[in-house]
Amino acid sequence: MKLVILRGLPGCGKSTIAEELSNKLNSQVIYGDSFKREFMIANSDFKNEEVYLYSYDKITEEIERYFDQKEKLVVVDELFDNKEFVGRVKSFCKESNIEIFWFYIQRDFEKLLETEHQRERKIKNTIEDFKSLQNSLDKIKNEEEVFVDNNNDIKDSVEFILKNLENKL
Secondary structure: OEEEEEEEOOOOOHHHHHHHHHHHHOOEEEEHHHHHHHHHHHOOOOOHHHHHHHHHHHHHHHHHHHHHOOOOEEEEEOOOOOHHHHHHHHHHHHHOOOEEEEEEEEOOHHHHHHHHHHOOOOOOOOHHHHHHHHHHHHOOOOOOOEEEEOOOOHHHHHHHHHHHHOOOO
């Protein structure tokens, strides 16, 4: 199995890119946000840390499930800002001989804020939130991670990723 990991700040385009890649590569997608929403709906009195821990566990379970089902390619869309979680995913992949392709999706703060204001959420990220998350993301280094500038057309970002994956899948 091969794993394509899309990480980056909220609103940078990870989910849209994941969906496009899934369509073009005929792959499964694991959306980290879907597990966060699931947890928040089931637990109205939650702490952010609980939401993320639940999401990390579910993402790991899904990776393992797809591996057991002998899927050839899985795309994962998540922040990947937690060192322990990243280590857990890397360890499982190493033990299971799964190749990981890391892509860091980048977008200017102004564009992130535009996207955030268009979303139907009660709580919206601020520039300070984005800077704090950026700091967390920057602390985690992944070998051979490819940076994707997603400030323009999303199709260009998808094509850039596909070109980077050429002859590797």
